[in-house]
Amino acid sequence: MEIRFALETTEISAKNTTDASVSLYQSDFYRDIHTKLLGRDVLVEVMRPAIWTPDKKYPLLVLNDGQDSEAVKVKHAVEHLVREGKIEDIIVAGVTAGDRMQEYGVGTRPDFKNRGSKARAYSKFITTELFPYLVYRYPIDPSPVHHAIAGYSLGGLSAMDIAFNHPEIFQKTGAFSGSFWWRKRDTASRFYSDYRDRIMHQQIRRGKFKPGLKFWFQTGTRDETSDRNKNGVIDSIDDTLDLIVELTHKGYKPFRDIHYLEIEGGEHNPQTWAQAMPEFLIWAFGR
Numbered sequence: 001m002e003i004r005f006a007l008e009t010t011e012i013s014a015k016n017t018t019d020a021s022v023s024l025y026q027s028d029f030y031r032d033i034h035t036k037l038l039g040r041d042v043l044v045e046v047m048r049p050a051i052w053t054p055d056k057k058y059p060l061l062v063l064n065d066g067q068d069s070e071a072v073k074v075k076h077a078v079e080h081l082v083r084e085g086k087i088e089d090i091i092v093a094g095v096t097a098g099d100r101m102q103e104y105g106v107g108t109r110p111d112f113k114n115r116g117s118k119a120r121a122y123s124k125f126i127t128t129e130l131f132p133y134l135v136y137r138y139p140i141d142p143s144p145v146h147h148a149i150a151g152y153s154l155g156g157l158s159a160m161d162i163a164f165n166h167p168e169i170f171q172k173t174g175a176f177s178g179s180f181w182w183r184k185r186d187t188a189s190r191f192y193s194d195y196r197d198r199i200m201h202q203q204i205r206r207g208k209f210k211p212g213l214k215f216w217f218q219t220g221t222r223d224e225t226s227d228r229n230k231n232g233v234i235d236s237i238d239d240t241l242d243l244i245v246e247l248t249h250k251g252y253k254p255f256r257d258i259h260y261l262e263i264e265g266g267e268h269n270p271q272t273w274a275q276a277m278p279e280f281l282i283w284a285f286g287r
Contacts, residue, residue, distance in 0.1 A: 024079045026050045035129055037121045038103065043067075043096040044130070047075050048138065049089045057141040059090045059285050060134065062126065062170070064104065064151030064158050066094025071270035072152070077277045087285040091138055095130065097155065104154035105182060106161045106199045112185050123162045127169055145212065148284045150174030152273050157182055157200060160215070164203070167210045174216040174280045176273045177223050180239035187228055194229070198239065201246050209251040216259045216283050217244065218276045220266020237262065259283050 028046040035042055045066055049058070063069065074092060081087040097103065105116020107123045126149070134140060141147075149170045151159040156175030163173035185197040196202070223236040231238070244258055252258055261279055266272040 024050060024082055025075055027075070033130070033133075035125050037125045037129065038098060038118060040098050042098070042125075042130075045069060045094040045096075046134070046138070047078065047092040047094070049091075052139065053089070056089075057139050059088065059146040060140045060148070061090055061092045061281075061284065062131070062134075062147075062149045062159075063092060063094045064149070064155030065097050065100075065153075067096045068152060068270050068273075069094040071274070072277055073274045074277060077274070077281055081278060081281055085287065087281050088287055090281075090285050091134075091140060093130070093134055095126070100154050104151075104158040104179075106157065106203060107165065108203055109184065109199060111182050111199065116182070119158065119161065122158065123165065126162055127166050131169055144169055144171045148172035148174065150176070150216075150280065150284075151178075152176045152270075153268065154179045160200060161203070163213065164207065164210070167213050171212045172214045172216070172284050174218075174284065175240075176218045176276060176280075177220060177236060177268050178217065178240060178243075180243050181235055194242070198242070201239075201243055204243065204246040204250060207250070213252070214257050214259075214284075215244075215247060215252065216261075216280055218261040218263065218266075218273070218280070220263045220268065220272050222265055223268045236268070 025047050028048065030044045033042045033044055078090065078092060082089055101115045102118040103122040105111065105119035107120035110116040144167065147170045149159045149163050150173060156178030157180060159173050160175050160178060163170040180198065180200050182199045183197045184199055185192045217240050219237045219240050224234050226235045227233065228235055244260060247258055248254065261276055263272055263276060
């Protein structure tokens with residue numbers, strides 16, 4: 001990874017942490033992080049405390065689809081929860097997406113339309129280039145117990161894939177309306193099978209139990225309208241619940257290792273994900 005960037009930092013004052021008009025966090029924007037793995041420059045926004053606590057090491061959250069951080073009100077949620085004493089101070093790295101349909105997915109294979117062909121390269125960028133740089137640049141807690149990766153839609157699928165395959169780096173993962181329909185065969189095919197063809201489900205089924213991993217899932221009852229098996233439950237909920245079943249079969253325990261949030265009337269959009277964000281942050285970084 002070549003660091004060819006101009007660092008832009010927002011100016012923040014945080015002398016009075018009880019004054020809601022004073023921001024507790026500031027953003028560092030890295031605009032030209034070049035990675036040969038993806039063949040592009042990557043924009044990363046790092047949201048971090050405006051005032052460091054001496055000698056403190058901070059938990060880390062990496063967010064796919066960092067371009068949506070403002071719409072999802074990530075910084076607002078973090079500041080509010082820190083001010084309320086519900087979470088500890090954290091560092092958030094929002095990674096702006098490039099070609100989402102190619103860079104997000106499951107690293108083991110692309111889907112039936114060859115989407116996700118760069119998912120393995122994206123995972124490698126996160127784990128071997130971006131993460132080490134963040135650790136070098138910021139006072140991040142070294143334990144993977146204090147590292148989370150999350151995302152929305154395809155970004156949630158990607159986050160799940162990265163965490164499951166790299167528990168030595170991330171031991172918590174969050175998927176907001178995760179695209180767990182990701183499949184190797186078109187549902188229009190007479191040979192299609194949920195059991196055989198959903199790629200993430202199959203990866204969990206064939207993978208090993210990895211101690212310490214924690215999973216957080218969110219769906220909305222209006223995420224979509226598709227109901228391919230005609231059971232009265234939309235596909236996004238079915239796919240997520242089926243993935244949770246696979247995780248329980250692997251040995252992960254509901255409530256201890258798996259948290260599920262279903263939002264009545266929730267849609268596949270930043271407004272719903274903003275509604276869910278505080279609960280995710282408390283789950284991942286709560287005091």
